[in-house]
Amino acid sequence: MTSGESERNRFLIALAKFLGESPVETSPLAELLICDEPFFEELLRPILADNNDVGLTFGRFNQLMLACGRPMSNVPFYEYFFKGVSTTAAFEGAVERFRVKAMWLFGNFKFAYRRLATAEESKFNDLISRTESRSSTTFASREPFAEIQEIPEGDLGLLGYISKQAVNDLAFAVQTLRMMVQKWDERGTLLAALGEPKSQKIRELLLEKEVTVPVDGLSGFGHSELSSVIDRLGFQLKNLQERQARAEEIGIQNTQRYLVLPYLDVYVATSMRSDADFVSQHTFVKDLFQNAGVRELNLRYFDPTVSYDPDRVKKGLIEALMLRRAAVTIYIAGAEDTMGKDSELAATLAQGKPVIVFVQAEPRFVAVEGRVKPVDMERRAKSFRVDHPLGLQISARTGVAHGIIVVRTIDECAEMLRKVMLHDLGLSVKHESGNFLLVEDKTKSVVRVVTDDPLLSHSFWSYFRHAEPEPDI
Amino acid sequence: MQHTVSRFDHDEAVRRYALHLLSEGYDVRARVEGWFQAPEYIYGYRPDIVARKGDDWLIVEVKKGEVDWPKINALERLRGERDHFRLVIASPEQVLAGVWAA
Numbered sequence: 001m002t003s004g005e006s007e008r009n010r011f012l013i014a015l016a017k018f019l020g021e022s023p024v025e026t027s028p029l030a031e032l033l034i035c036d037e038p039f040f041e042e043l044l045r046p047i048l049a050d051n052n053d054v055g056l057t058f059g060r061f062n063q064l065m066l067a068c069g070r071p072m073s074n075v076p077f078y079e080y081f082f083k084g085v086s087t088t089a090a091f092e093g094a095v096e097r098f099r100v101k102a103m104w105l106f107g108n109f110k111f112a113y114r115r116l117a118t119a120e121e122s123k124f125n126d127l128i129s130r131t132e133s134r135s136s137t138t139f140a141s142r143e144p145f146a147e148i149q150e151i152p153e154g155d156l157g158l159l160g161y162i163s164k165q166a167v168n169d170l171a172f173a174v175q176t177l178r179m180m181v182q183k184w185d186e187r188g189t190l191l192a193a194l195g196e197p198k199s200q201k202i203r204e205l206l207l208e209k210e211v212t213v214p215v216d217g218l219s220g221f222g223h224s225e226l227s228s229v230i231d232r233l234g235f236q237l238k239n240l241q242e243r244q245a246r247a248e249e250i251g252i253q254n255t256q257r258y259l260v261l262p263y264l265d266v267y268v269a270t271s272m273r274s275d276a277d278f279v280s281q282h283t284f285v286k287d288l289f290q291n292a293g294v295r296e297l298n299l300r301y302f303d304p305t306v307s308y309d310p311d312r313v314k315k316g317l318i319e320a321l322m323l324r325r326a327a328v329t330i331y332i333a334g335a336e337d338t339m340g341k342d343s344e345l346a347a348t349l350a351q352g353k354p355v356i357v358f359v360q361a362e363p364r365f366v367a368v369e370g371r372v373k374p375v376d377m378e379r380r381a382k383s384f385r386v387d388h389p390l391g392l393q394i395s396a397r398t399g400v401a402h403g404i405i406v407v408r409t410i411d412e413c414a415e416m417l418r419k420v421m422l423h424d425l426g427l428s429v430k431h432e433s434g435n436f437l438l439v440e441d442k443t444k445s446v447v448r449v450v451t452d453d454p455l456l457s458h459s460f461w462s463y464f465r466h467a468e469p470e471p472d473i
Numbered sequence: 474m475q476h477t478v479s480r481f482d483h484d485e486a487v488r489r490y491a492l493h494l495l496s497e498g499y500d501v502r503a504r505v506e507g508w509f510q511a512p513e514y515i516y517g518y519r520p521d522i523v524a525r526k527g528d529d530w531l532i533v534e535v536k537k538g539e540v541d542w543p544k545i546n547a548l549e550r551l552r553g554e555r556d557h558f559r560l561v562i563a564s565p566e567q568v569l570a571g572v573w574a575a
Contacts, residue, residue, distance in 0.1 A: 165506065168506065169508075171484070171485065172507075175492055179489075179496060190495065193495045193498065241481055244481075248480075
């Protein structure tokens with residue numbers, strides 16, 4: 001193959017990719033051309049006149065589009081992508097740039113061309129600006145995010161429904177013991193009415209609190225002994241309830257503050273099953289948003305560990321609203337999948353918004369109750385990158401297939417969050433197993449997918465009629 | 474904003490009333506999660522306690538505040554329709570002071 005032929009093939013392959021077709025060697029544009037091949041050669045001749053040089057004027061570009069059955073481009077599109085292209089390499093670069101933006105905005109090359117190339121200047125600028133880097137100054141000039149009040153770290157867990165139930169259980173136990181003392185002569189009747197399961201539950205709770213329970217159960221306590229137990233547990237209960245009340249009060253106030261925030265940038269999807277979860281996830285949130293690269297952006301973020309509503313249904317609605325308002329979700333992957341958090345990940349992608357999944361690098365192995373072997377977080381991160389069921393979801397509005405960005409450290413999470421907010425992700429298009437993948441360069445995460453299966457693609461886009469493009473991040 | 478009693482006082486009063494009724498020989502359903510089966514809805518509202526001893530049915534509602542008005546209205550409606558139902562509307566203060574209507 002001569003150098004000229006090689007250049008020509010590269011140009012034709014890039015042109016086919018630009019138009020959303022998979023080129024074949026014998027005739028790279030066979031599926032596209034609506035003119036005779038000799039005539040197409042005639043059109044190509046002035047464009048590829050000299051070795052390595054490409055003469056792609058606006059007029060010649062549109063001749064190619066017509067010959068390939070595509071609508072002609074308006075000037076803004078041509079100038080944005082192809083003005084100044086003078087070599088095959090530059091043409092390939094322009095095509096790659098177009099394909100990244102096409103996948104980002106529309107998840108489809110043909111439709112992206114039609115929408116972008118035929119748009120009037122203002123519409124084109126509006127669409128394309130959604131993919132362009134943003135200056136950090138807009139964010140930096142915001143007021144710092146200081147509305148949300150801290151809750152003492154040791155009391156965060158008291159906002160959890162499990163802890164709340166534990167306090168209520170203690171209160172029930174103490175109240176039962178008090179009633180036994182008040183109605184001392186009828187305590188046997190009370191315990192009988194209470195029933196064995198409840199009595200057993202109280203005995204277990206007392207044992208947890210290091211109270212020695214007589215061998216014959218609650219009825220075996222002497223009056224003064226029981227009074228002393230009540231005093232001790234009552235004191236603990238009062239202390240817990242006071243701390244819980246204060247934490248709830250702050251949590252409710254924080255919820256109200258979240259509900260009226262003028263804007264919200266980030267939703268943090270957490271799963272708090274234990275007191276330790278509250279602390280570790282709140283610490284992660286604090287560390288992330290204190291990271292220098294993120295801090296200067298003055299982002300508004302929803303931290304569920306400091307928001308509270310006594311009603312689970314309302315809490316769910318509040319979180320759904322926060323998720324809807326935020327531009328991006330950060331998903332803290334624990335050692336196991338959890339329904340609530342996972343649905344938040346899926347809902348974010350289904351809304352066409354980005355998700356950053358944090359899978360801790362250290363410690364690598366995490367013990368999980370009820371499992372023999374610890375969970376390997378390295379393997380878990382790989383699963384999120386490659387084949388996790390939630391790793392790819394369709395935007396319900398546009399049909400665009402969205403993937404997730406997987407990070408392993410807080411610094412990496414901060415870097416990706418900053419890049420997402422500033423539209424500064426490094427992206428490139430790869431082809432693998434019949435799919436085009438839009439890959440984030442640093443984390444190798446797949447953030448968009450386009451299939452090159454013609455029937456699937458045609459059927460898919462027939463049912464998912466294209467509407468507006470994806471949101472601007 | 475309407476006045477409401479603290480969740481802690483309300484919940485403590487419901488717990489205490491439920492245990493009191495239990496000690497008085499009632500079968501008790503109460504909104505005390507983890508300890509009693511919850512009462513059924515009455516005209517769309519779930520009372521704090523429904524207790525039964527023979528033909529004697531007792532509905533107890535511990536007041537949270539003005540927001541309870543439609544619920545209390547619904548419970549009064551049931552009492553008006555069924556002779557063997559009694560209705561107690563109690564404040565947390567009364568209950569916590571050991572003042573029982575039943």
